[in-house]
Amino acid sequence: MNSNKIKPLLEIKNVLEVCERHGFLQKLGQYLKIAPMGSLLLHNLKNEFYRNMVINKDYTVFPNESNSFKKSFLYAKETCSSQFPFGIVEKILDKTSNDGFLGYFDNNEVIKCNVFVAPQLATAFYHQLQRQRRMWWRIFSASPGRYILSDIQNNDVFQSVEIKAEYPWGLELIEKINLFKNLHPELNKDLFQGSITPCYITSEISLQSMLINTLCDAYDATLHQNTSRIMFRFHRKLAPYKISFSISKSQKNASTEDLLQLAIFISKQLRENNISCLLLPKAGKDSLEEQWMFYDCLGIPYNVILTDETLKNGIVQLRSRDTTLKEQIHVGELPKYVEQLFKNY
Structure with a gap:
């Protein structure tokens, strides 16, 4: 150079x-x-x-x-x-x-x-x-x-x-x-x-x-909870992956496996709607904060969070990369809701 x-x-x-x-x-x-x-x-x-x-x-x-x-x-x-x-x-x-x-x-x-x-x-x-x-x-x-x-x-x-x-x-x-x-x-x-x-x-x-x-x-490094939070704020139309999945750590191995299978099912539904998803084998092995830090550095706009409660009531949380806020959505409504998020600019 x-x-x-x-x-x-x-x-x-x-x-x-x-x-x-x-x-x-x-x-x-x-x-x-x-x-x-x-x-x-x-x-x-x-x-x-x-x-x-x-x-x-x-x-x-x-x-x-x-x-x-x-x-x-x-x-x-x-x-x-x-x-x-x-x-x-x-x-x-x-x-x-x-x-x-x-x-x-x-x-x-x-x-x-x-x-x-x-x-x-x-x-x-x-x-x-x-x-x-x-x-x-x-x-x-x-x-x-x-x-x-x-x-x-x-x-x-x-x-x-x-x-x-x-x-x-x-x-x-x-x-x-x-x-x-x-x-x-x-x-x-x-x-x-x-x-x-x-x-x-x-x-x-x-x-x-x-x-x-x-x-x-898109590069951003801001102070979040006394630590530097690094991310790429890609526009949702440009982001390499639109949705990622996080599984809350569970003391029940069976629950973790069930949640992983549910994540696979949801990702298939989203992909059928042309929503690119990143579902990694390590989901559930790291803490939620560690998972979010990794996904934010990939610039993924939204993260679907599955917990033990999801298996009971069918409710997942959808976390925004930009605001870190989470909203509750039923699994059955998630594909249509996500499709609307990415429909417009």
């Missing part, structure tokens, strides 16, 4: 140590790699990005998985009857960037969304996209105020603005949005004979930068 990053490294050290300890990142040589929990988090981030930039747009956006941008453009142009706007999303490998968060990785996968717009509408479209993208970052943030837009860089060929996240060690580049007034470099003028030559707007996000930003954004 660059020698001029020594001070930021010292400030971010605690975050990275927790990320390595809990399986989000792993260090190989001088660089970081994405570990199992980080892979799950990144999967959810990509899903939300594609939902926002591809699926839920008022205009049509096509993924480009081939090596020919031109062929994908021609398909999009024909399918949309040459009516703008329409977009093409591609993934590219960029090994040239090593600033900020990207300095921690040896490769840089970039998702680039290209939107082709009629020239007379391009400027208004460009400013609207800036607002939408900043709002997207804020929706999933534990500290929405940290996201700001840079000043616009402007010349005869393009305009460029950056979305940045503010941290104690400085500003980190998260997304770059450009408006190009010339022809896309993969295309030629022959494609537009007798029709409008569009401008194009790009949104560029590094997957590695998106991941480490989400980890830094």
